[in-house]
Amino acid sequence: MTRPVTVGLDGSAAGFAAAEWGAREARRRELPLRLVHAWEWQPYAHAPPVGADAPRLWSERVAREAAAELRRRHPELSITADHLAGPPSEMLCDVARDAELLAVGTAGIGGLAGFFVGSVAMSVVAHTERPVVLVRAGTTDEEEHRFASDDQAPSTMPYRPVALGLDLSRPCDEVIRFAYEAAAVRAAPLQVIHGWSPPAFFAYGVGAEQNWQADMAVQETEEMRAALGPWREKYPGVEVIEQSVIGNSAHHLVEAGATAGLVVIGRRTTRPWAGAPRIGHTAHAVLHHCPAPVAVVPHT
Structure with a gap:
């Protein structure tokens, strides 16, 4: 159908x-x-x-x-x-x-x-x-494209990137697939944003002598690349821009929305507690502040 x-x-x-x-x-x-x-x-x-x-x-x-x-x-x-x-x-x-x-x-x-x-x-x-x-x-149509000139038709202009908020604690096929397909049909780059935070004890100076931030950044980047590896093979024509950033991803996704044609985020449909369905704080912040269209993709 x-x-x-x-x-x-x-x-x-x-x-x-x-x-x-x-x-x-x-x-x-x-x-x-x-x-x-x-x-x-x-x-x-x-x-x-x-x-x-x-x-x-x-x-x-x-x-x-x-x-x-x-x-x-x-x-x-x-x-x-x-x-x-x-x-x-x-x-x-x-x-x-x-x-x-x-x-x-x-x-x-x-x-x-x-x-x-x-x-x-x-x-x-x-x-x-x-x-x-x-x-x-x-x-408008022009806002989905990177460039807009009087003598250039929208169909010939390159699209702005599709931005994807990736949660490595539960990377979801439905969300990643939607983002890749959206980028593929636009022939647009896919900007993948993964936000992470250091363990709480780092804030109190424990292990401060170690280069923890650089080490964790490398680890988070490697995990992100591993999660995206199978999708690169499925969509070889999609250019992927990886961003592993410190902090809540909502702020970075809202920033990315200023130059993106579409922002893609996920929403969990199953929760360990009872109650009415709800929207997570990250999705809530992005929906209320992102200037680009936002796609919310439900997943288990």
Whole structure:
């Protein structure tokens, strides 16, 4: 079964940015595009001035009008538009099951504050078992490329790198595969970022006379190369840039997002404790502050 690239629309500028990103991704992967808008009826304390049916009629137009515009921009792309009735987060998790990936939009709230990730998007990221890509409002085709000039078509411009956050304590095939495939379809380099921290006792001077930082850096780099070795063989055409850095990887991934076309991180779906699904602190920080689109790939 061919899985489409699916986009969840909410009628906002961020939603349409996600739809445009999804259209380009569908073209790159040679997949169909599916646009979905979910509408949940809300009771009114009083009759709305424009009529009780106005919100529903507007909702029905969201995906239809976005599809018409994207067909004009991407005439070679197969596009379907669906209007669903029900809680948006539940509906999007539902459609994500049959999708190659699900894209949703996030709103910018200023360079220092980061980006606003709504409750629907956060719920979908936390609950779905398919990759979810969050696209910020204002993302354009040119921002995915390293160079943009008036006389150069986007299709001929080199892509910005794909950045991957790699956790060596549990390197996950699903996350690594997604990042390599994203780099491969773009013919872009893959920037692999592994953040690590020294043992706590180093902070208190124990063993300070030894060149521990250099030794640990070498060890971490060797472990990263070993983890990526089989993937280099599977994707020999992908240029890999390895970065083994001290500290939490979230900060380094947000920095990489300034020059990357896509940032890829993982999310664990199994936990040793009971409770509702949640997003880890690294993913949470990257989602709220990374300027590039962020792909969250669930894994066990």
